[in-house]
């Protein structure tokens with residue numbers, strides 16, 4: 283028997299985006315229905331950010347055991363139990379899961395339906411036996427691993443981010459197809475756990491980041507034992523001697539396990555978007571207020587393509603809550619969205635890279651640089667390999683790139699500055715506690731004033747003159 287529900291807001295997908303809308307909307311007084319077909323928490327909690335960062339943490343501990351001699355502590359070969367590492371990963375997911383659970387959201391007053399939703403008209407969605415009619419819908423159905431039609435791939439057992447965290451048998455040699463953030467984070471984590479790893483990448487590794495910074499990260503990743511084959515476009519996979527991947531130019535790599543990490547595809551297959559009047563190609567088209575071609579329907583997060591990060595999905599949620607609940611105009615922006623690849627060292631970016639800023643701003647661009655070897659805390663940690671670049675236009679930072687220990691934390695002052703349109707002086711006015719790594723962010727900003735104050739004849743003449751007459 284079919285049940286009908288009328289509500290203010292109906293959200294499809296309980297990942298980072300959908301959960302943020304649900305929690306915000308219900309706590310501000312809207313009637314909310316949340317439809318989730320898979321696991322509460324979506325990709326980030328179950329197959330993405332959380333398990334990958336938990337694996338990286340395990341890899342970090344193993345690496346520290348093997349690299350302590352410089353601190354006067356004998357190196358030991360880590361005894362890694364891969365299945366126990368996976369228990370740790372599952373434990374971390376389980377500890378966060380209650381926060382995203384059906385119970386917590388029902389406790390807030392959200393009606394949760396655990397099934398996949400499909401539009402049956404312009405203002406109705408069916409999920410199982412329930413039809414939901416809503417004033418506004420939010421599509422937050424995320425993305426799935428893209429598995430390209432590579433010849434022979436279907437003849438071998440391969441993993442994606444949806445299965446690799448459940449693998450408990452230690453791979454002897456893991457081949458990773460794709461040198462994007464998923465590939466590189468998991469490559470280094472596995473190598474540090476003592477597993478032989480080869481990354482095969484069709485073009486260049488981490489192509490969206492500044493190549494000068496990527497080179498610094500890659501030196502360390504290679505030093506951890508990861509073999510990286512660039513310009514290796516996988517054209518065929520065969521099952522001779524385990525698994526062999528073949529490039530389009532005749533190279534081959536043979537291994538025991540295969541992880542495919544070559545990008546994402548938007549989860550739109552089950553939605554029947556044409557019936558809802560929602561325009562789409564491979565992802566959902568939205569305007570600058572995140573509305574689809576059906577004005578009652580918004581789309582947020584990975585399903586819209588573009589920047590595919592948890593914090594972007596949550597940010598989108600904030601943008602639409604304003605227009606959906608209060609009827610106020612609300613526009614999305616992306617110039618202040620950072621991203622971090624959690625390799626060691628981390629690579630962090632906000633705004634344009636140096637090359638992109640050069641194209642956009644030409645002569646108006648100033649690039650400030652500061653290296654980690656000038657930071658005392660980095661010296662104490664023996665982590666002096668690192669670089670920050672800040673792209674400045676008319677006295678304001680428009681972008682920043684950092685590679686180095688905890689770059690993802692260090693970029694935050696620039697995230698604050700760019701989000702609020704602050705001048706570079708806002709960073710130099712900051713007094714950083716000594717000795718902290720974050721001092722590099724202030725010292726980089728300080729480079730803006732170095733030529734203006736210390737290499738300036740006019741300043742020198744004024745100081746000389748004032749000194750003559752000062753009592």
Ligand SMILES: Cc1cc2nc3c(=O)[nH]c(=O)nc-3n(C[C@H](O)[C@H](O)[C@H](O)COP(=O)(O)OP(=O)(O)OC[C@H]3O[C@@H](n4cnc5c(N)ncnc54)[C@H](O)[C@@H]3O)c2cc1C
Pocket residue numbers: 294295296297298299300317318319320321322323324325326327329330331332334397398399400422423424425443464549552553582583584585590591592593594595624
């Ligand atoms: C390995 C990996 C590591 C990552 N690491 C990071 C990181 O460190 N930092 C970062 O910011 N981002 C990271 N990401 C990206 C991040 O996971 C995504 O950007 C984020 O999860 C997107 O959130 P979302 O709400 O758009 O979609 P999702 O989290 O994918 O949630 C969508 C939900 O919708 C459900 N659904 C789909 N179709 C329907 C339907 N028809 N009806 C009902 N429900 C449906 C799905 O089951 C899913 O639960 C990582 C991704 C991967 C794969």
Ligand SMILES: NC(=O)c1ccc[n+]([C@@H]2O[C@H](COP(=O)([O-])OP(=O)(O)OC[C@H]3O[C@@H](n4cnc5c(N)ncnc54)[C@H](O)[C@@H]3O)[C@@H](O)[C@H]2O)c1
Pocket residue numbers: 430432459460461462463464465467482483484485486487488489514515516517543544545546589590591621622623624
């Ligand atoms: N730290 C983070 O924030 C984080 C971590 C992981 C994932 N993510 C998100 O997930 C998204 C997807 O990550 P991803 O690494 O799967 O995708 P990606 O698109 O960033 O990288 C995929 C790589 O695979 C390569 N490739 C494609 N086909 C190939 C082939 N046949 N042979 C060899 N190489 C091939 C591409 O050249 C590309 O460099 C990211 O763009 C990001 O938005 C974020």
